[in-house]
Amino acid sequence: MGLVLSTTALAQEEDKIETTVSADFVNQYIWRGLDLGSAAVQPTLGLGYKGLSLTAWGSYGVTNPDDVKEFDLTLAYGLGGLNIGVTDYWFSAGLDERGRYFKYDAHGTNHVFEANIGYDFGPVALQWFTNFAGNDGVNNDGERAYSSYLEAAVPFQLAGVKWTATAGVVPFATTTYAADGFAVTNLALKAVKEIRVTDSFSIPVFGQLVANPCAQKAYLVFGFSLQP
Numbered sequence: 618m619g620l621v622l623s624t625t626a627l628a629q630e631e632d633k634i635e636t637t638v639s640a641d642f643v644n645q646y647i648w649r650g651l652d653l654g655s656a657a658v659q660p661t662l663g664l665g666y667k668g669l670s671l672t673a674w675g676s677y678g679v680t681n682p683d684d685v686k687e688f689d690l691t692l693a694y695g696l697g698g699l700n701i702g703v704t705d706y707w708f709s710a711g712l713d714e715r716g717r718y719f720k721y722d723a724h725g726t727n728h729v730f731e732a733n734i735g736y737d738f739g740p741v742a743l744q745w746f747t748n749f750a751g752n753d754g755v756n757n758d759g760e761r762a763y764s765s766y767l768e769a770a771v772p773f774q775l776a777g778v779k780w781t782a783t784a785g786v787v788p789f790a791t792t793t794y795a796a797d798g799f800a801v802t803n804l805a806l807k808a809v810k811e812i813r814v815t816d817s818f819s820i821p822v823f824g825q826l827v828a829n830p831c832a833q834k835a836y837l838v839f840g841f842s843l844q845p
Contacts, residue, residue: 635665637672643840646676646684649766649785650803650829651794652836654684668695685710688718698737705730711752726751742770754793762791768803779809787831800831 640660646653656679663672672691678684686709693702709716711727720726729751735744747765748754756762768785785803787796794802807825814820825838 632667635663637661637663637665639842641840641842642679643838645836645838646678647825647827647836647838649768649794650805650827650832650834652834653687654678654681656680657684669693670695698739699734700736701732701734703730703732706751708752723750729753740771742772744768744770748793754791756790757797762789762793764791764793765789766794766802777810781805781807781809783807794831796831802829802831804828804830 638661640658642656642658644656646655646657646659654676657676658679659674659676661672661674663670665671670691670693672693674687674689674691676687678686688707689704691702691704693700695701706729707718708727708729712725713720713722713727716727718727721728729748731746731748733744733746735742745765745767747763749763754762754764765788766785767788768783771782773780773782783803783805784801785805787794787800787802790796790798794800796802805825805827807823809821809823812820812822820841820843822841823839825836825840827836827838828834
């Protein structure tokens with residue numbers, strides 16, 4: 618999810634190649650209602666062209682050296698409100714004790730491969746995610762869970778601030794989300810406020826309340842970005 622710089626280069630008048638370089642700073646890394654670490658810097662490098670995008674994203678702890686490092690690659694395509702994608706998640710901890718990035722052995726890798734499909738209806742956006750390969754969790758029978766997650770997000774404006782209400786559920790049992798069956802794992806309310814520094818430079822600051830009813834946990838996340 619820092620320092621954020623974003624540039625757009627025109628290939629032709631109508632064809633744009635968009636390049637994004639960014640990094641957010643957060644006081645706590647919370648993902649889909651799961652606590653994945655303490656304060657972190659989370660850089661992004663991405664390219665986009667005509668709805669097709671390739672994005673690299675990472676998370677690295679800045680206060681706790683024992684936090685798991687993460688490096689993700691996502692190939693996605695969007696057309697109108699529809700979007701599809703495939704993400705390769707890599708974690709420094711997993712089945713491979715040496716944390717090798719280029720180890721893809723099905724029973725010894727730290728990679729997790731996930732596919733997603735979603736549609737933005739305007740008032741609400743829906744997304745479905747499913748792990749299909751790699752170091753996935755297991756179900757109650759000890760078999761590959763094909764861990765899945767369904768999320769609904771509702772954006773709105775209030776008092777000059779951009780808000781998003783999110784609800785996420787895990788439909789089936791999986792150790793990935795510590796769910797024994799259908800579970801509500803993510804109820805969140807996020808607010809983003811632009812703090813204008815100059816006419817051409819502002820700092821987006823965000824706060825987020827997150828609750829995980831399944832784990833009986835709650836979090837308060839704060840973060841910021843620097844965007845010219």
